[in-house]
Amino acid sequence: MEFWRKPLDADDIHITRGNVYVLDDRCKGCGYCIEFCPQKVLKASKGFNKKGYHYPEILKPKDCLNCHYCEIICPDFAIYSIAQVVAEKGSKNEVNK
Amino acid sequence: MQPDHPLNDLLRKDRIPHIWCSGCGIGTIFSACLNAIKASEIDLSKVVMVSGIGCSGRGAGYINVDSFHTTHGRAIPFATGMKLANPSLHVIVFSGDGDLFAIGGNHFIHAARRNIELTVICVNNLNYGMTGGQAAATTPNRAKTTTTPLGNPESPFNLPLLAYASGATYVARWTMLHTRDLTNSIKEALQKKGFSFIEALCPCPVNYGRRNKLRPLDVFKAYQQKSIVKNGANPIEIDADSDKGIIVGKFIDTERPTYTEMYNKIYRSKG
C-alpha cells in the first residue's frame, strides 16, 4: 500500500487477507454467506449447480479479509477462506491466521 | 490447486451433501461442533458422537469419528453405557429437541441428575421437522404447526432451566448465528468433566418457518435484534421469546462429583 505520509502505527496494524473458495456442488443456495459477508465479496450466480441451486460467485476476491464468517455460517461445508501468504518488504513471509 | 475444506478430515465426504434442507441451521451447528472438536485438540480416536432420531439425529452419520445412530430418544442411555464402559472416551450427544426432551426426556433428566460425563448438544428447531412439522415439547405458545393449526395451546420447556434443575454442571444457550460463541461453549464443555448441556436455537425454514411466516433471514433478524447475552443469568429468568427477548449465554459452570467418581469411591476403593 502506498502512503502519502506513513501512519505512526502502520507497522502494528496488520490487515489479514484471504482467498475464498466455493465447492459449487455442495451448496444449497441459502444465501447466508452472501448476506453475512462483511465485505460483500460474494453474489448469487446466475447459473445452477448439479442440484439446481444458485451457488455464490466471488465478485471481489481481493476484498476478502479471511474472517471465516462465510465458512462458519454455511450449513453445507461449501465455502471457506484460506489465509493468504503475504510477502512483506524486508521481512520473512508471514502467514495470516 | 484448490485447497481442501478445513473440516473435510472430520466429515464422511461420501455422504455430503447432507440431507438437511436448504437454509436449515443444523448444518451450521454441526459445523460449530466439528470446529470445537478440532479446537479442543482431543485425540480423535477418543471422540464418539451419538445421536437419536430426527433431522439432527443424522449428525452421527456425517462425522468421521466413531459414531452411533440410536433408536428414538435413546441417544443418552447408549452414550451413558459407552462412557461407563470406557471412561477415557469423550462422548458427545448431538440430537434434536424432540428426541432429547420428548421421547428421551426421562433419560435426559436422569443422566443430568447422576452427573454422567457427557456433552449434550440439543439442536432446538421448535418442532418435529423430519416428520412434517408437528408440535413438540419446545414449540412456543400460539405457534402454528401441522398439529396445532390455530396455534399451540401448550407452553414450551425452558431447556436450560430443566438441565440446571436436573443437575447439569455446564449449561449454555446460543442461536446458530452466535456460531463462534457456540463453538467456544462446545469446546469448553468437551474439556469439562460432568454433564454439560448446550442448547442451540436453529431455524427450520421448511416446516416451522413456513407455517409461521418466518423466512430464515427474518429468524436471523430476530436473533440479531432480540438476543441478549447474559452470561451467568439465573436459568429461571431466561426467556427465549421473540417478543420479550432471547436470553443467550453461558448460564452455569460448576463442579460436583461425577457418577464415575462416586461409583469408584464407594464400590472400587480398596479399604
Ligand code: SF4
Ligand atoms: S472470509 Fe469473510 S470477507 Fe472473506 S468471503 Fe468469507 S465472509 Fe467475506
Ligand code: SF4
Ligand atoms: S452459505 Fe453455503 S449453502 Fe448457503 S449459499 Fe453460501 S455456500 Fe451455498
Ligand code: SF4
Ligand atoms: S425439516 Fe426443518 S429441521 Fe429438518 S432438515 Fe428441513 S429445515 Fe432442517
